[in-house]
Amino acid sequence: EVQLVESGGGLVQPGGSLRLSCAASGFTFSSYWMSWVRQAPGKGLEWVANIKQDGSEKYYVDSVKGRFTISRDNAKNSLYLQMNSLRAEDTAVYYCSSLGGESGPFDYWGQGTLVTVSS
Amino acid sequence: SYVLTQPPSVSVAPGKTARITCGGNNIGSKSVHWYQQKPGQAPVLVIYYDSDRPSGIPERFSGSNSGNTATLTISRVEAGDEADYYCQVWDSSSDRWVFGGGTKLTVL
Numbered sequence: 001e002v003q004l005v006e007s008g009g010g011l012v013q014p015g016g017s018l019r020l021s022c023a024a025s026g027f028t029f030s031s032y033w034m035s036w037v038r039q040a041p042g043k044g045l046e047w048v049a050n051i052k053q054d055g056s057e058k059y060y061v062d063s064v065k066g067r068f069t070i071s072r073d074n075a076k077n078s079l080y081l082q083m084n085s086l087r088a089e090d091t092a093v094y095y096c097s098s099l100g101g102e103s104g105p106f107d108y109w110g111q112g113t114l115v116t117v118s119s
Numbered sequence: 120s121y122v123l124t125q126p127p128s129v130s131v132a133p134g135k136t137a138r139i140t141c142g143g144n145n146i147g148s149k150s151v152h153w154y155q156q157k158p159g160q161a162p163v164l165v166i167y168y169d170s171d172r173p174s175g176i177p178e179r180f181s182g183s184n185s186g187n188t189a190t191l192t193i194s195r196v197e198a199g200d201e202a203d204y205y206c207q208v209w210d211s212s213s214d215r216w217v218f219g220g221g222t223k224l225t226v227l
Binding site: 100104109 | 167173203205214216219
C-alpha cells in the first residue's frame, strides 16, 4: 500500500523558516517525480514544486521561487521542502504527492501538514 | 501563464448525470487529470490522461477532452459523490503544473 506521510508543519512568524518532510513507502520512491501541492484555507489546490527522480531537475511556482527549495533523499525514501522568508500568504495545508511523469497525474497524496504563518 | 476555468458549482439530483467542465486554450492538445476532494480529506485522482480511470474508481466516472474544453462526467450520481472536483494539466511551454479553480458538486 502506498503511503505518503508529511510532517514538520506548524506556526511560524512572518520571515521565518520551516522544513517539511514526507516519508514514502509502498512504491519505488526513486522511480517517481515527486511534488508539493498546497491549499490555502477555503481555497483551491496550488502546485508548489516538483523534483525529478534523481534530483537533477526542479520546478517551482513563481510565488515561491527563491524562497522554497525542494529536495529528496532516495536512500531514505524521503522528500523535503525548505521554506524560508515565509509570508502570510504561504499559510496552507501542504500535500506531498507522487507525480506520474511530467505530463502525468498527481497519483498518490499524503494527508497534508498545516503551515500557519502569523505573528 | 496557462489558465484553467471551472464553474464554481454544479448541482444534480441523485441518479442523474453531472458534467463538470474545464476550459483552457486548446486544452484538447494537453493531458487532463481530475481529482475529487471531500471535506477534510486529501485529493483523490479519479480520471487521468483525459479518460482513464484508476483502479477502484467506479465506471460511473468518465472523462473527455477536445478543443477548448475537457469534461468530467459522473453518471448515476450518488450522495457520496458530493465533493470538490479539480482539473489539472502540465503546461509544457512554461514547465508549470496548473489546477483549475475547482467545482463544488452538490447532490440535491
